[in-house]
Amino acid sequence: MMKNLLTRLSVKKFHQLLLSGELSCRELVEYYLRRIEAYDHAGPCLNALILLNPRALEEADAIDAAVRKTGRLTGKLCGVPVILKDNVNTSDLETTAGSESLRGFTPDDDAFITKKLRAAGAIILAKANLHEFAIWGETISSILGQTLNPYDLTRTPGGSSGGTGAAIAADMGMVGIGTDTINSVRSPSSACSLVGIRPTIGMVSRSGIVPYSLTQDTAGPLCRTVADAAAVLEVISGYDKEDEETAWCADKKVDDYSAAVQETTLAGKKIGVLESFFGKKAEHQEVNAVVAKAISVLKALGAQIVPIKEEINSGWLTADVSVHLYDLKDHLNQYLQKLPARAPVHSLEEIIKSGKFHAGIKENLEQAMLHSVGTPDYNERLVLRSQVQTKLMKVFADHDVEAIVYPHQQQLVCEVGGAQKERNGVLCSVTGFPSVVVPAGYSQPSQTAPAGIPIGMEIIGRPWSEKLLLAIAETYEEKAAVKELPPFTPVLE
Structure with missing residues (x-):
């Protein structure tokens, strides 16, 4: 009975069990620790988690005592074990951004989130592996190595937040946190059959998070259900005086996203399909078929599906509009220079000189040293960014749609040793618009992927439309019922 209660438990159900006395927080944490030992450190060796919180059980006992004493929850995420990407500062745990250059460093303060x-x-509960310094999308780092996808051990889990994605998919924690500069919350959500949210820039503070590009950086949830993702977004959103961009959300109600998931119909909603984000070659057909089926679910729920034929090239957005490599040196240095003297490095130049980073990011680090903010090339990209923002708003207006959908990635997530290709998440990254990725389905089963490889559908909206996107996502989720479990991390006996 207890085994069934614990498996892939939601926040809402956990709180019901906690308040009724049927389940303790300690029992839940012990469950996750057993699964981490069985599947991250042994078995398939997913290699998803850099370190565990040694005080997790002690913290669980304190929560159990508080709930018994008061009969009430201690907060919206009372007792919920979180998998936190290891570029988010924790004052009691090391924060390495996946890099040997920061091994052993524990920040003085927690990040705002x-x-x-x-x-x-x-x-x-744990700090998760990431593609080192969140620089790309395969989730490989010098401090831990390659994280594997629990649906196919020959493939990556996406990235850069792939450690979080693999851990949540494998039921090693209840909810997860990632960061997203180009695709990095939504890529592992797509690749690991999860719900991922990239919020509007300015909704979630970046202070205390190791930066990549503050023009495009944000943080967001990776969860097994839309309701869990909404609950996490409620908690981490809000104004932070240390991140001036969050002033844009100071006059907005950002703590009631759970109410958005109560809507049960899409009748009357117009949803666009961005046709240029679907590939046309043989390697795209499996993804196209799965996402087409997901779109048919939206139609069956009453949505009016509107084809959008405007040409938008995601490859061009990544190569010629995104400012990630132009921001990296200056924005990372801003973070590193503020670290205490005991920190092992204080600049990107020192990281490169140390040699303590994975060889796979060397070219990006060296390229970043050649760029800077405020240069003519950089400013030209900002102009293009503004033009893309206006173009996208015009697409919404011209077609009178409330949301737009497309495959997050035009082809299946790459194999270990390869590189991610044709990811569409860059559209929201360069514009700052919000999006939600939901599981669309799976590729055909194969020897290495007995349940198939997960494929995600991205749902985007205008700025500050998270409630609408969550309502669409939850209504779709309930009808679509995409719930194939990772075959390599089964229920423990």
Whole structure:
């Protein structure tokens, strides 16, 4: 009975069991620790988690005591074990951004979102692997190596937040946090059959998060259900005076996203399909078929599907509009220079000189050293960015649609040793618009992927339309019922 209660438990159900006395927070944490031992450290060796919180059980006991004493939850995420990407500062755990150059360093303070999670009663269970410094999408780092996809051990889990994605998919924690500069929350959500949210820039603070590009960086949830993702977004959103971009959300109600998932119909909603984000070659056909089926679910729920034929090239957005490599040196240096003297490095130049990074990011680091903010080339990209923002708003207006959908990635997530190709998440990254990725389905089963390889559908909206996107996502989720479990991390006996 207890085994069935614990498997892939949602926040809402956990809180019901906790308040009724049927389940303790300690029992839940022990469950996740057993699964981590069985599947991250042994068995398939997913290699998803850099370190565990040694005080997790102690924190769980304190929560159990508080709930018994008061009969009430300690917060919106009371007792919820969180998998936190290891570029988010924790004052009691090392924060390495996946790099040997930062091994052993524990920040003085929590990141703003870490404080928000703890204040809501959450337990930081573990820090997750990432593509080092969040620089690309395969989730390989010098501090831990390659994380594997629990649906296909020959493939990556996407990235850069792939450690979080693999861990949540494998039921090693209840909810997860990633960061997203180009695709990095939504890529592992797509590749690991999860729900991922990239919020509007300015909704979630980046202070205390190791930066890549503050023009495009944000943080967001990776969860097994839309309702869990909405609950996490409620907690981590809000104004932070240390991140001036969040002033844009100061006059907005950003703590009631759970209410959005109560809507049960899409009748009357017009949803666009961005046809240029679907590939035309043989390697795209399996993804296209799965996403087409997901779109048919939206139609069956009453949505009016509107073809959008405007040409938008995601490859061009990544290569010629995104400012990630132009921001990296200056924005990372801003973070590193503020670290205490005991930190092992204080600049990108020192990281490169140390040699303590994975060889796979060397070219990007060296390229970043050649770029800077404020240059003519950089400013030209910002102009293009503004033009793309206006173009996208015009697409919404011209077609009178409330949301737009497309495959997050035009072909299946890459194999270990390869590189991600044709990811469409860059559209929201360069514009700052919000999006939600939901599981669309799976590729055909194969010897290495007995349940198939997950494929995600991305749903985007105008700025600050998260409630609408969550309502669409939850209504779709309930009808689509895409729930194939990772075959390599089964229920423990």
